[in-house]
Amino acid sequence: LGANVLALRFTCRKVVFIGGVLSGLGFILSTFVEHFDLLYLTFAVITGLGYALSYSPCVVMVGLHFKKRRSLANGISVSGSGVGSFVVPNLIRWLLNLYGLPGCLLILGGLTLNVSVCALLIRPLSSYKKRQPELRYTELGVTKDAGFQQLLNTQICESLSGNNGQASRKESLSKNFSEFSSNELIPMASLQNIPQEELKDLTSSVCDCCKCCDRQKSSTNRSHKKTQKLFDWSLMSNPLFIIYALSCGFGNFAYPNVFLMLPAHAENNGQDRNTAALLVSIIGITDLIGRLFFGWFSDLKLMPRLLNRCSVMATFPALVTYAALYGLFAGSYMALISVMLADVLGVEKLSSAYGLVMLVMSVGLLPGPLICGQRTARYYWHWNYSFVLCGVLALIGSIPPLFEPCAKQYVDAREAKKINVKAVTKSLV
Template sequence: MKSGKVDQAKTQRLFYGWVVVAAAFCVALVAYGVQYSFGKFLDPLSEAFGWSQALVTGAASLFMFSRGALAILTGRATDKYGPRITVAIGGFFLGLGLILTSRISAAWQLYLFYGLMVGFGLSVAFAPLVATASRWFVQKRGLAVGIVVAGTGVGTAVIPLLARYLIDTYEWRWTYIILGLVAWAIIIPGALLLWRSPEDKGLLPLGKAEAIAGDEKNQNIKEDSLTSERAGFSLKDAAQTRAFWLLLAIIIFWSICLQMVMINIDKHAIGLNIPEIVAAKFLVVIGVLSIIGRLAMGAVSDRLGGKRTLAICLVLQALAMFWLLRATDIWMLYLFAAVFGFAYGGCVPQLPVIAGEIFKLKSIGAIVGVQMLGVAIGGAIGPLLGGRVYDVTGTYYLAFMVGGICTILALILLAFIRAPRKVSP
């Protein structure tokens, strides 16, 4: 029986795991593209209803928090029911929330439809995708995860630019309707391709056939493939370690800086008398360079490890933030966008990589789900803080300074992370 599966895995022309990776890439592209397009709606919403920047960005903060808080539940649902039904339901509510946001007439509706409903839809767009892709690969797992998270970078580059064009052409209400329909058209069909594991299709993870065959040249693969699904920390055991909470704090500080920039960089550039069409391109540059950062630093982490690679990325991100404080010309902002995009993109795959290095794969989906809660907490604080500082001072200078300091704090905490000695069976 086993040998039959091994032969099937070896002789199959296109390993289905790559279909899973492609589907997860598309889901991440649309979901995160929607998330990072919210900055394009700040002025249209403020002007349409006379709302302050803080009130509008408050919806983004609620969205980030609800997405992260629900990521733990959707992660558990993925473990129990599989990613297909979980991601499909999330995609349905994401599209519905966007369409309902197009009909709002009061602030509470923005908070309900965008902050909560869209937030729920986005809660399926990271941990379930990364965990599912990881199960399909023993060999090339880092590459597979890197491709999936690169989808978020492509979405960051493409969807906000599309949103800007649609807002200018059709106004913001029709733009939300179109984005909702796009979410339904891509995420729901993509979810149906996300089989939980190779075993569900009578296959083996890529590289596991060699391990079972006992190829001596693949001895490390053999040991990993035969133990990784069973060995490691449960979520409960991981939560009892100092490394777990240090990593969560690092993620929160990093996310405060990230989301503060992603939501407010357009408004900041326009405040420097830079034309809107040019300001819109900074987010595109961030997105494109983040794709390169995810893939390049993913490869670097295979050699240096996740912790050292994350340290490099955090140093670059901090330097970019303090450069932003002095950036007044277009070329300076382009340079910021390039360095910041590469640095933040490089950070993204390191989060599940470090979790895997420290806690192994036994409960990696649930642990990454908790990481998303950290991203959400930071993501709730960052935009709200940026909007509040702007309302009070008229600039984002102090907000971006805080973002740089938060990045340095994350770097300091990283130095104190040590892998726990004991691994639960």
């Protein structure tokens, strides 16, 4: 939630960069900790804060940069966690056996610092805009004289045309310059024969006009920044947002806890640790396939994205089959969250909506390890009940999106009513 607000205030690049530094710093500081209680500060708080600042703004940036292939782009961007789930468990086990816990944390901290390097590659949307072609003086048949160059400098045109609400000035300026550049009205030789003093006066008048427009434009931008909302709290009263927030909250209780429960459940059934870690790797690789496939399939629009998302619930008793199918369909769940929010609420509200959804998902994540952990399963119930609980909550999370059509009709009717009230009020005034 706070990461998206900070990204709007300080740009995504700065927030993600700081997040990468904090997450790497948390790992590195954990190597020097001798008491377990301090790990709550270094590993949990600092590293967790760094991950929170890094993840959410990156997902929002992908949603803002892409439109036609947004689902596929988002699937590719979040597929890194699938690769991590496939590679990291075996890597961590190998590092622990080779360097111990301090060395393992130090290496992981160095790898995590690369997030800050990737943050430097984040570019705003404005950097991808096409630049206007510069005016060529040779096409006008004139020499590149210093005074005449200043008069026909394309920066003057861009400065004037960039001022919103000044279309008439833009048209008149283009008309004036077209008259100057027309061979029928003014011979090119006459332009070159204009006295330098008169040319300087004419140039200074145009530049003064540009400065005036620039001041007005800068003041407008400053006022826009002051009035721009850093967070859209109206989402809290939007039924469409509430539906998906509840769905993600219940679904996120089940999704990450399976990574914690499945290896321990396999060990309790006689499997060795390497086999148990392999199950997590199977979830990771199928999760990667699911995110990429369902992201691509969703962009084809052969069926509603809502139906793709509700297919998350697939459970089988065999551990390997369960891991493969769970990772495959969970990949569609994670890949389409931000895409669904952009489709339902609009791209302009994606940052606030995704931040709030991450907040709700973290609330669903918090009690999971305490309720479904090994100690609870050992003393209060069997491991099977933990899986049943996750399955039931995930099923509950798949129910709210089914009411999206009703909520959309309600929101559309409410917006139409507001428009009618404004129209009546305006007519009375």
